[in-house]
């Protein structure tokens with residue numbers, strides 16, 4: 001369907017001299033660097049997978065969506081990708097939670113591994129070439145720890161084995177921390193700790209009462225978290241590979257420790273490009289259970305939000321920036337997707353006069369170039385989105401003015417299709433996916449996310465107790481509606497109509513809004 005001209009005018013591979021190449025931000029250097037794989041056209045990439053002790057939250061998925069955009073973009077640029085992701089199914093958290101649930105580690109984590117795989121499909125995250133469970137690589141971890149001991153980088157103490165930070169002079173290169181506070185021989189056993197607590201970390205942990213352990217040549221016990229990723233990445237990608245990625249919270253201590261133990265063991269550089277996605281915040285605040293603004297992907301789906309809108313929102317902000325998650329943003333994401341889908345429908349369903357309008361075809365090609373340049377520029381997804389929406393606006397205007405010709409369709413459909421190879425939101429398959437995994441709400445609720453950012457009229461009325469419908473879906477009420485409902489409740493209380501006031505409070509609660517009364521007035525928060 002495409003003219004040869006289209007294929008010649010824009011490069012598919014950044015290896016051509018006239019094309020811009022991919023530049024990415026390397027945490028190791030703190031700079032934007034041109035990306036060049038170690039081996040020709042092949043890219044080895046490792047991404048730290050989830051610790052499977054609970055449902056993953058939207059902050060986790062911000063990172064996983066970024067990594068999906070990265071892997072899709074590398075493939076788009078013609079690289080052959082070998083992407084390895086681990087599942088951390090043994091660490092402090094998985095052990096603690098499985099114990100509390102009275103289940104074996106394997107049985108407990110199986111549930112969350114399955115949930116993670118379902119979530120990935122819902123969010124259209126491509127499968128890595130290799131997914132590996134930590135507990136399937138214990139023998140390799142033991143071997144690496146033996147090597148570190150032989151080379152004098154590790155020592156045993158009370159049944160555990162620690163990495164001696166003082167023996168590795170480059171420690172701190174990724175985090176750029178001041179090491180003067182680290183006392184040689186001071187040890188830490190927990191998997192997670194902060195920079196002020198930097199000290200010798202556990203490679204192997206002695207068995208504890210009631211905890212799972214493995215009998216091995218280095219004694220009974222279980223691996224520390226950090227050694228797991230070093231071993232699993234090298235096993236499939238070699239001692240030196242191209243990309244290692246995770247959220248910024250993994251820079252210290254996890255990735256710093258990975259570098260130390262791996263480079264100490266091999267004597268070679270470990271990873272060439274370290275990529276880290278910034279935090280997701282909610283309404284400008286850190287997401288936390290205590291603040292009541294903590295959402296798993298499942299929470300949002302239960303509230304009727306669509307997987308494609310969530311993917312779009314998580315992809316829309318370039319990975320080096322904080323992503324401020326709001327429900328308004330989620331509704332806007334839904335509208336943006338509708339706009340793109342409608343445009344594509346218009347292209348394919350409307351009839352246009354025969355012929356071609358060269359200027360319009362140039363417009364489509366320019367949009368393609370713009371979104372490709374944006375993604376080459378350290379995966380600037382915001383600009384890539386901007387490029388496609390500018391094209392849609394111009395094309396819609398041309399159609400409205402009768403300037404569009406049948407021959408122009410292909411160029412626009414081509415740009416859309418290429419853009420969607422990365423963003424993956426144009427196919428209208430949310431409800432089918434939710435049904436497939438038994439997560440769908442009954443129609444019309446699942447399909448009933450209003451195109452506008454407000455709740456359905458019936459829902460708003462139900463808050464004040466006037467409506468006949470059930471309580472509205474959580475997350476759909478605007479801040480304004482909540483404030484109005486609270487004002488009405490205050491008035492009812494002043495008038496002594498406590499039954500009605502209580503009804504309003506209960507309806508808000510059903511909608512996921514919790515009220516807290518104090519002398520200073522009523523505060524509210526979303527569940």
Ligand SMILES: [Zn+2]
Pocket residue numbers: 047048049229254
């Ligand atoms: Zn890791």
